[in-house]
Amino acid sequence: MKSLKILFKTEVILAIRSIDAIFFGVVFPVGLMFLLGFIYKDKPAGDGAAYTMLQLSFAGVAAVGICATGLMGVPISLADYRHKKILKRFQVTPTSPMKLLLAQGFTQFLISVVSSSLVFLAAKLAFGYKLMGSGIKFILVYLLVLITLYSMGMLIASVAPNIKTANLLCTLVYFPMLFLSGATIPYEIMPRGLQIAADVFPLTQGIKLLKGVSLGMPEENFLFQFVLMAMISVICIVISIKCFKWE
Amino acid sequence: MRENKAVLKVTGLRKCYGDLVAVDHLNLEVMKGEIFGLLGHNGAGKSTTIECILGTKKMDEGKVSLLGMEPHKDRKKxxxxxxxxxxQSYYQDKIKVKEICELTASFYSKSQDYKVLLEEFELSDKQKNFVSELSGGERQKLSVLLAVLPNPEIIFLDELTTGLDPKARRDMWKYIENLRSKGVTLFLTSHYMDEVEYLCDRICILKRGSIIVQGTPQDVIKGCEAGSLEDAYLFYTEKEAM
Structure with a gap:
């Protein structure tokens, strides 16, 4: 327990020092929230809509932190620790390399939660954002989407033979999802064709789910997304455990 | 100080990478309190042998008993x-000397005070530096420091003094001798024959995964009528198997 605590503390310090996790995971989405707030102000989402553009966009921006930590932070740090044989060094001590992975997972989770909380505060305090649905339900769905994206990140780290491939895979998955899933550019303003293409990304479905809950829409509309997220998580976790290599 | 008690016993160790036999039916014993040197060219199977002994690589055949335990079974103990x-030890990016010491110490139920060790290894003024800023020699000293941190009974040192300047090497030798006098067993690999001759009580020369000679450095030198351990080493490693 003592070592897990110190590991977690160290990993958090290292993440803050490395800047990119903080920039892509926290600064970028909070900045984006301000930008969207200034652009939309209290513009309604379409004629006679019950909610504003800001309320429609919130869930997507709140998910940017999950996307950055899950598809960049998790896989790249795992691949890096394996590449540097840090996991192997842990194997010749009484502690377990599993603890390092756990501490790393907690760290990414913390960054993601801080990111989404700051996005929420920015939207609420600067632009009067109001969550229309249930807060508890939103948090639960948020956790589900987080588990799904982290399991995809673990899958990338497990199947990539080396750090270069891991980097390439992350870039190939991260950027399209970041821009096309509705996290940064609202899904609703995309042309129909692009929307169909974007639907392929798990994060697009995850954001639809988050959006639905944040706008207080009836849950049964999102059963498909819910089941899909759960299924992707299970599949990715099973494959990553099967393929994982310590070195 | 030395007792006739084997702290490490390897029997019939064999490890292949595909078609390549890296270590072939290797047998060796290391006694409590001795300095044992495993020698051989790069690629002779030294690191593979160490990794199989420690359980970080799975052996294909053989048995290892380290302090009476099986490494992959009794890992934590x-x-x-x-x-x-x-x-070549690597550390997390952007970690500081003090942090890696604290972190490593936290893995053990009891360990030495790393501040005292930093003093002994003349690294005290580097505590707040990033590990990546250290010179090759300083980094090498740090990796040895981290290995002795838990006050171990046996220490494995792979290429102990590579990258150290002559003075730092001598300091390291003194440190190692001091450990031996406290009854600690040392298992090391090195490419410097003067170091091996000076430090090791017994050595073992590996060639293509097999032991070609073992004994005290004096025995090995006498065995081929060489003038120094370096000559003997070259004699044995260059001799073609008939």
Missing amino acids: LFERVGVQFQ
Whole structure:
């Protein structure tokens, strides 16, 4: 327990020092929230809509932190620790390399939660954002989407033979999802064709789910997304455990 | 100080990578309190042997008993009492000397005060530096420091003094001798024959995964009528198997 605590503390310090996790995971989405707030102000989402553009966009921006930590932070740090044989060094001590992975997972989770909380505060305090649905339900769905994206990140780290491939895979998955899933550019303003293409990304479905809950829409509309997220998580976790290599 | 008690016993160790036989039916014993040197060219199977002994690589055949335990079975218990310095140690990016010491100390139920060790290794003024800023020699000293941190009974040192300047090497030798006088067993690899001749009580020369000679450095030198251990080493490693 003592070592897990110190590991977690160290990993958090290292993440803050490395800047990119903080920039892509926290600064970028909070900045984006301000930008969207200034652009939309209290513009309604379409004629006679019950909610504003800001309320429609919130869930997507709140998910940017999950996307950055899950598809960049998790896989790249795992691949890096394996590449540097840090996991192997842990194997010749009484502690377990599993603890390092756990501490790393907690760290990414913390960054993601801080990111989404700051996005929420920015939207609420600067632009009067109001969550229309249930807060508890939103948090639960948020956790589900987080588990799904982290399991995809673990899958990338497990199947990539080396750090270069891991980097390439992350870039190939991260950027399209970041821009096309509705996290940064609202899904609703995309042309129909692009929307169909974007639907392929798990994060697009995850954001639809988050959006639905944040706008207080009836849950049964999102059963498909819910089941899909759960299924992707299970599949990715099973494959990553099967393929994982310590070195 | 030395007792006739084997702290490490390897029997019939064999490890292949595909078609390549890296270690072939290797047998060796290391006694408590001795300095044992495993020698051989790069690629002779030294690191593979160490990794199979420590359980970080799975052996294909054979048995390893380290402090009476099996490394992959009794990992947690065993590594409270075993220190390891791997060839080329890497650390997390942007970690500081003090932090890696604190972190490593936290893995053990009891360990030495790292501040005292930093003093002994003349690294005290580097505590707040990033590990990545250290010179090759300083980094090497740090990796040895981390290996001795838990006060182990046996220490594995892979290429102990590579990258050290002559003075730092002598300091390291003194440190190693001091450990031996406290009854610690040392298992090391090195490419410097003067170091091996000076430090090791017994050596073993590996060639293509097999032991070609073992004994005290004097025995090995006498065995081929060489003038120095370096000559003997070259004699044995260059001799073609008939």
